[in-house]
Structure formats: structure tokens, C-alpha cells
């Protein structure tokens with residue numbers, strides 16, 4: 379049987395690799411872009427590994443995923459933290475005890491720290507809704523500060539919604555870490571591939587049974603022929619694109635949120651104090667990435683990207699984040715049911731195929747599970 383994998387992102391690459399190992403059948407990977415690696419794609423410029431689709435930090439608690447990827451790359455020991463600029467004050471998020479000290483005057487910070495440690499277990503993550511229920515004006519002040527300065531405007535910018543439309547259910551889940559740990563991720567395994575994500579994915583795809591065709595969109599006559607062949611049992615299709623596109627937008631366009639990255643070279647060694655600096659309540663952009671931090675690259679100049687969330691427009695920009703709400707999930711489900719009723723040898727996966735935000739480790743895990751199941 380022939381195997382077609384649509385998309386050479388991390389999901390498609392892992393599926394192609396596992397198929398080659400498991401079935402010893404030929405696999406053709408079709409990728410519409412001019413490069414592999416999907417949104418994890420990085421490239422070298424002026425000695426800096428630039429991540430074209432925004433900062434990507436690998437993190438996982440899944441030992442199988444970690445072992446799989448370690449066959450193709452070593453990771454450095456980068457542990458991510460996010461600096462946030464709140465009305466000119468530089469602190470870290472999620473809010474933790476050090477964030478309290480860098481944001482508030484020492485007397486207030488000490489008072490808040492004492493109250494938090496008296497009330498909650500060290501190391502716990504407490505949602506701000508819990509502080510709001512306490513009969514304590516300082517804890518309520520902290521909850522309101524986190525909501526106003528970190529959550530509210532950032533979420534409105536990120537999702538393009540009015541502040542008044544934000545659900546209080548979601549906002550109240552915003553946690554404060556009762557801890558000195560300022561890391562953004564707490565997974566056991568974390569890091570950046572030492573030679574970048576593109577090389578890691580190149581190595582995953584490097585198998586005598588796998589051929590990769592770039593600049594090859596799965597559409598038009600090619601798509602019709604291959605779908606017909608899949609129904610005759612001649613070909614299996616593993617599709618990591620968006621399911622609405624696969625089914626010709628039969629039920630309408632699935633909504634996404636898109637991003638615009640504004641790249642610039644800056645003629646000094648560093649632009650900012652951290653790889654990612656968030657601007658939750660100021661400016662139109664949400665964050666600034668400075669890529670040389672990830673692999674500790676020593677260069678005289680630097681490259682940054684400002685990230686602006688924008689509306690997704692079909693054919694005009696990229697799909698980044700699925701918008702998780704009831705009506706979109708129902709629309710996705712309709713497509714999925716149609717697919718399952720019509721095709722037997724077509725499998726959808728990945729962040730676009732499943733219409734679900736996945737971190738890279740989730741994508742690898744889903745691909746491993748899919749291939750184990752067939």
C-alpha cells in the first residue's frame with residue numbers, strides 16, 4: 379500500500395518515521411511550504427537560530443516522547459521563564475513570590491508573601507478566584523492586580539475580544555505560584571534541540587523509505603485522485619492540514635486566530651533581558667522574542683520579532699490557534715463525522731487536523747498513539 383503524509387511539521391514527520399519503521403512501506407510527504415518542520419521551523423541568520431513562527435520551547439513529562447526525540451537530537455538545558463512588562467515594571471509571569479517582590483514595594487511584598495505562606499502550601503498554584511473569596515483585602519488586591527494587569531488586556535489582544543466579553547470562569551482560573559520557581563514550564567524534560575528544530579525534523583524524516591516533496595499542496599486533481607485511491611484501499615492518507623480544507627469547506631470555514639511577526643535586526647549584542655518579554659497591558663503587540671538566548675549564541679548583533687495577534691483570513695495569512703468554543707468545536711465535529719463516514723483510509727492528526735492547540739510533545743504523543751493503533 380502507498381502512504382501519503384500531508385504536512386512535514388512535527389506531526390507529519392513523526393508519522394512518516396513510524397510508518398517507515400513499522401510497515402516498511404514507501405511514504406511520500408507532501409508539504410505546501412518551501413520548508414519542512416511546520417511551525418517549528420527555524421533557520422540560521424547572522425549566526426542566530428531564528429524561529430520563524432515564534433519562540434518554541436520543548437517541554438514534556440512524557441518519557442516515551444522524550445526518548446523518541448532524543449534519538450534524533452540532543453537538547454540543551456534551557457528552562458524558559460517569561461518576563462512581563464507591566465506599566466514599565468519588569469517582573470516574571472506566572473506571578474510567583476519573586477514576581478511579588480519585583481512588582482510591589484518591599485513592605486507590601488513581605489505582607490503578601492507572609493499571608494500567602496500562612497494560608498497556602500508552599501509550591502501550590504492557587505487560582506485568583508480563591509483569593510477573591512478570602513476575607514482579606516490584601517489577597518483580594520493581589521487577585522485584582524493579576525486580573526487587570528496580566529490577564530485582562532493580554533487575553534483581549536490575543537483573542538481579539540472585548541474585555542467585557544471575557545468569561546469570568548476563565549479569568550478566575552489564572553493561577554499564582556506560591557513558590558520561588560519562576561519557570562514557565564515545570565515539566566521534567568525541557569530544552570531546545572542543540573542544532574535547532576529543523577535539523578531535528580530533517581533527521582526524523584531521513585529514512586530510505588521516505589521522500590519529501592516541498593512546495594506540493596495536497597489539493598485539486600492530486601487530492602481527488604489520492605482520495606479515490608484511498609477508498610479503493612490503494613493508499614493511506616495521513617493528513618495534518620486543516621480538516622475544513624480537506625473537505626472543501628463543505629460546512630464553512632473553521633475559525634482560527636492568526637499572528638503577525640515583525641522581525642528586525644538590532645545592532646547591539648542584546649535587545650532585552652530575556653528570550654521572551656510579554657507586554658500584557660501595554661502596546662498592540664503581545665510579546666517580543668529575542669532568539670539568540672535559546673541556544674546561547676554569541677553574536678555582535680541580535681534578531682528580534684514583535685508578535686501581533688490578528689484575525690485569521692482564509693488564503694491571506696496562517697492558521698495559528700484554533701478558537702476553542704462550543705460552536706467551533708461542533709463545526710469541527712461535523713467535519714470529523716463526515717470524514718469518518720466517507721473515508722476509511724484517511725487519518726487526520728496534528729494541531730490543524732484535530733483542531734486543537736497542541737504543544738510539540740502532544741503532537742508527538744498523538745502521532746505515536748495513532749501509529750500504534752493501526
Ligand SMILES: Cc1cc2nc3c(=O)[nH]c(=O)nc-3n(C[C@H](O)[C@H](O)[C@H](O)COP(=O)(O)OP(=O)(O)OC[C@H]3O[C@@H](n4cnc5c(N)ncnc54)[C@H](O)[C@@H]3O)c2cc1C
Pocket residue numbers: 384385386387388389390408409410411414415416417418431432433434435436437594595596597618619620623637698699727728729730736737738739741
Ligand atoms: C506562536 C506559537 C508558539 C508555540 N510555542 C510552543 C512552545 O513553546 N512549545 C511547544 O511545545 N509548542 C509550541 N507551539 C505549538 C507547536 O507549534 C505545535 O505543537 C506544532 O507545530 C504542531 O505541529 P503539526 O505538525 O501538528 O502542525 P504544523 O507545524 O502546523 O504543521 C502542519 C504542516 O502541514 C502543512 N500543510 C497543511 N495543509 C497542507 C496541504 N493541503 N498540503 C500540503 N501541506 C499542508 C503546513 O504547511 C505545515 O507545514 C507553539 C505554537 C505557536 C502558534
